[in-house]
Amino acid sequence: MNETAKRARATIDVAAVRSNVRALRARAPRAELMAVVKSDGYGHGAVPCARAAREAGAAWLGTALPEEALALRAAGDTGRLMCWLWTPGGPWGKAVEQDIDVSVSGLWALREVTEAARACGRTARVQLKIDTGLGRNGCQPADWPELTAAARAAETEGALTVTGVWSHFACADEPGHPSIALQLTAFDEALAVAAAAGLRPEVRHIANTPALLTLPEAHFDVVRAGIGIYGISPSPEVGTPQDFGLRPAMTLEASLASVKRAPGGHGVSYGHHYTTPGETTLALVPLGYADGVPRHASGSGPVLVAGKWRTVAGRIAMDQFVVDLGGDRAEPGDPALLFGPGDRGEPTAEDWAVAAGTIGYEIVTRIGTRVPRVYVDSDVEGDTTLTGSTA
Known part of the structure; x- marks a missing residue:
């Protein structure tokens, strides 16, 4: 992993893109498929995703x-x-x-x-x-x-x-x-x-x-x-990704920047919209709205930290936000999973869309250039083959 990816990274599984293209082609067998890779492949990286789509028959x-x-x-x-x-x-x-x-x-x-x-x-x-x-x-x-x-x-x-x-x-x-x-x-x-x-x-x-x-x-x-093709449903009314054999291709995660004990009644982040209910542990996630984490999800955005779903505590700032771990423990450098396919119990992009009152499209496309894209191919033995990285 390169140095810039240690703070935070968006991991893109190109095998998921290939699988999604194949699944979608199967639903329209008499038509050719156009893989739309606008807006840098909906935030996933246009060139790697275009190559994966071509490999799957786009x-x-x-x-x-x-x-x-x-x-x-x-x-x-x-x-x-x-x-x-x-x-x-x-x-x-x-x-x-x-x-x-x-x-x-x-x-x-x-x-x-x-x-x-x-x-x-x-x-x-x-x-x-x-x-x-x-x-x-x-x-x-x-x-x-x-x-x-x-x-x-x-x-x-x-x-x-x-x-x-x-x-x-x-x-x-x-x-x-x-x-x-x-x-x-x-x-x-x-x-x-x-x-x-x-x-x-x-x-x-x-x-x-x-x-x-x-x-x-x-x-x-x-x-x-x-x-x-990125494994996200166009709307809940249409169905879930699983309903159509689709798999989300992006996982967004960060390494905790700080973990500290705080007393009860301690205000957290701008405006003190969250106050600790008692003595607790606060963990700092080094991602914010400058990275594409929607500020509208302040107080509601879900994150998997220390094995449990947490909710953003207080306002999401430009570069960071806080989660309250309660009585649980964590260490600086431990992972915070914002969204992914859900395999590890993490939230999905749709969960963040619900929290922010928006759609899954916006969650993935708004992830900014400060977040490196790391490409893996889970079709390759070992499941973590690095195929490229951009910062």
């Missing part, structure tokens, strides 16, 4: 930002790769040169990618996005005929190829929500308009992780697996 990788996609190319990935969050003046030319599928939701983006393709003498790979009801990015249905006609004209010119048509659900993590059927209908209608314009995309896709798990009618040609 035909596509997906990112939000073009810079994320270009970084994957720089790391050696040569497979199908898509990015979808563009702003005017983005690096269209670099994406075209690297054979990255780029998403277009409006005429301004179509113009920019067409100009970039002409400038570099390459054919751009474009996927058109339709807003079927999420109300975020994507072309409104009223503007869709104009966009598809313009895309077909650029395709005829040879500037681009429309490789895909896609959309995104608003409420797939709420099974049975009435918007789901409405969005599927809108997507079918958008596909018909695109076909009437003369477009023949290779792939059509609308399913994110919850739709992959619960809506086989939404699988089409590609399913986009995001949070699921």
